[in-house]
Amino acid sequence: MTFENNFINHSREYIFLNNEALLNQRQKIFEKISQKNYDKKNNESIKHITVSDLSNFDYFYKPENEDSKVSIIDKYNYEIKVVNGICKNFEDENIEIRNLTNLDFKSFLNQDNYNLDDIIIDFNKIFLNSGIFFNIKSRSKLNLRLIHNTSANFTIFQNNFINFKKNCKVKLEEHFNLTSNSINNINYNIKIEEGAEVNHNIFQNFSNLNKLFLTSNTVCEKHSIYHQYTYNFSDGFVRNFHHAHLNGEFANASLKGCFFLKDKNVCSNKTNIIHNAEHCVSDQTYKGILNNQSKANYYSNTFVAENAQKTEGYQLSKGILLTDNCSFFSKPELRIFADDVKCSHGSTIGPVDESALYYLRSRGISKNEAMKMIISSFIEKDLKNPDENTAEQISNNLSNYLKSL
Numbered sequence: 570m571t572f573e574n575n576f577i578n579h580s581r582e583y584i585f586l587n588n589e590a591l592l593n594q595r596q597k598i599f600e601k602i603s604q605k606n607y608d609k610k611n612n613e614s615i616k617h618i619t620v621s622d623l624s625n626f627d628y629f630y631k632p633e634n635e636d637s638k639v640s641i642i643d644k645y646n647y648e649i650k651v652v653n654g655i656c657k658n659f660e661d662e663n664i665e666i667r668n669l670t671n672l673d674f675k676s677f678l679n680q681d682n683y684n685l686d687d688i689i690i691d692f693n694k695i696f697l698n699s700g701i702f703f704n705i706k707s708r709s710k711l712n713l714r715l716i717h718n719t720s721a722n723f724t725i726f727q728n729n730f731i732n733f734k735k736n737c738k739v740k741l742e743e744h745f746n747l748t749s750n751s752i753n754n755i756n757y758n759i760k761i762e763e764g765a766e767v768n769h770n771i772f773q774n775f776s777n778l779n780k781l782f783l784t785s786n787t788v789c790e791k792h793s794i795y796h797q798y799t800y801n802f803s804d805g806f807v808r809n810f811h812h813a814h815l816n817g818e819f820a821n822a823s824l825k826g827c828f829f830l831k832d833k834n835v836c837s838n839k840t841n842i843i844h845n846a847e848h849c850v851s852d853q854t855y856k857g858i859l860n861n862q863s864k865a866n867y868y869s870n871t872f873v874a875e876n877a878q879k880t881e882g883y884q885l886s887k888g889i890l891l892t893d894n895c896s897f898f899s900k901p902e903l904r905i906f907a908d909d910v911k912c913s914h915g916s917t918i919g920p921v922d923e924s925a926l927y928y929l930r931s932r933g934i935s936k937n938e939a940m941k942m943i944i945s946s947f948i949e950k951d952l953k954n955p956d957e958n959t960a961e962q963i964s965n966n967l968s969n970y971l972k973s974l
Contacts, residue, residue: 591694598691636718639666648714654699654725663709669700669728689782689808693754696726707734715743719751719779727755733793736764742959745783747775747805757785761793763817769797770959771826774966777804777834784810791817791846798959799826801836802966808837815842815849815877823852827948829970830863830895839868844877844907851881856948857888859895860974866898869914875906884914889921889947891974941971 637652639659649656649666658667705711719725733739747753761767773781781803789795801807813822824840842851853869871882888897901914921943929939945967 591697595695598695601691645710646712646714648716650716650718651701652718653720653723654727656701663706663711664713665702665704665706667702669702669730687784687810689754689784689810690756693726693728693756693782693784696724696754697728698724698726700728700730703729703731705731705733705737705739707736709734709737709739711737712740713742715741717743717745717747717753717755719745719747719753721749721751723751725751725753725755727753729755729757731757731759733759733761733765733767735762737762738766739768741767741769742772743770744772745775745781745803747779747781749776750778752780754782755784757783757787759785759787759795761787761789761795761820763790764792765790766794767796769795771797771799772802772962772966773800773807774802775805777832779803779805780807781805782808785812787811787813787822789813789815789817789820789822792819793817794821796823797825799838800963800966801826801828801830802970804832804834806835810839810841812841813843813851814845815851816845818846819848820846821850823854825852825854827856827858828865829858829967830865831860831970831973832863833861834863836863836865838866839870841870842872842882844871844873844880844882846877848879849877849881852883854883854885856886857897858891858944858947858970859888859897860891862892862894864896866900868900868902870902870904871912871914873903873905873907873910873912878907878909880907880910880912882910882912886916886918887947888918889944890919891921937971937974940974941967944971 636650637656638650639657640648640650642648647664655668656666660666745753771783775781787795795813797811799809799811801809807828809826811824813824815822822842824842826838828836828838830836836857838855840853840855842853844851851871853871855867855869857865857867859865865888867886869884869886871884873880873882882903884901884903886899886901888899890897897918899916899918901916903912903914905912921940925943926939929942930936934942945964948963948967
């Protein structure tokens with residue numbers, strides 16, 4: 570079944586089908602894909618991906634679900650459960666949450682992220698079936714736990730919008746709990762308003778019969794801070810593409826992550842930060858542990874506009890290969906058009922330090938514990954997360970990963 574036939578056969582299940590502007594874009598995408606107008610050789614967005622991977626599936630989506638809910642733990646702590654792409658509508662003095670309608674979606678067509686030349690975004694437009702709006706109100710101080718539960722055989726193509734209003738301070742912890750044979754193509758448009766501070770932790774941990782395509786585009790206004798940490802412990806296919814635009818002076822953004830792969834797992838990562846204003850700071854750091862025949866890639870890009878003087882931009886990628894059959898490809902890139910900047914990039918990939926392993930084992934430490942100490946140190950050195958709860962979760966997941974070696 571071709572992707573166009575799949576779309577036609579299930580057209581009644583697309584909640585934004587009667588949006589004329591979106592239908593026009595869908596038609597253009599049909600033409601582009603039918604003409605094979607995607608340069609796979611030079612386009613890192615589709616490494617390890619074929620059109621059949623995205624279109625040959627049994628589309629199943631049921632928007633009604635009574636299990637989604639918003640739980641208020643206390644005044645500053647909320648747990649939001651999204652089930653099969655749907656969340657309960659909710660609003661109080663701190664936060665507004667609602668499922669998007671056809672009219673809401675018109676604004677998304679003008680978002681930078683939704684006009685990227687990216688086959689994943691294109692398929693999000695074709696099969697779009699859900700979307701959620703999150704509005705964090707000014708001066709709110711919140712801890713948010715966002716849980717995505719996807720049932721077996723579900724296909725979620727979702728476009729979400731998160732607005733962090735002025736001077737709010739938020740810790741957002743996001744979990745993807747996917748069951749057998751599900752596909753999740755989720756796109757985020759995030760706005761960090763003036764003075765807002767956001768710490769965003771993303772946990773990906775699911776079985777090998779699932780696929781997750783996660784794309785985000787974050788716009789940071791002046792004096793705002795956005796720190797994103799992505800932790801991939803899943804056995805399924807994962808593609809993380811994260812973009813940030815520093816549009817106001819003294820904005821600060823970091824896109825960091827780590828992945829732990831085994832068997833024949835594949836993880837594709839890309840980060841991109843664009844400096845459009847002076848006195849901004851960015852950091853892109855990804856690290857990976859690979860075993861068996863797993864594969865990973867990481868593409869990072871820092872763009873500094875001519876007017877973005879006094880910029881600081883840093884990139885780093887490191888990988889540990891536990892076997893000769895796994896592979897990790899890294900490509901850092903700097904594009905600088907200003908002359909008063911501090912920018913750097915670096916990449917190192919190799920096996921475990923045998924001398925460090927020998928030293929620890931000579932002190933009576935078991936091989937498994939020694940490996941855990943080396944890998945933990947490797948991860949924490951450049952990815953230290955200030956959230957104690959997050960650190961504990963990472964430690965537990967790392968222990969489970971090492972048991973499988």
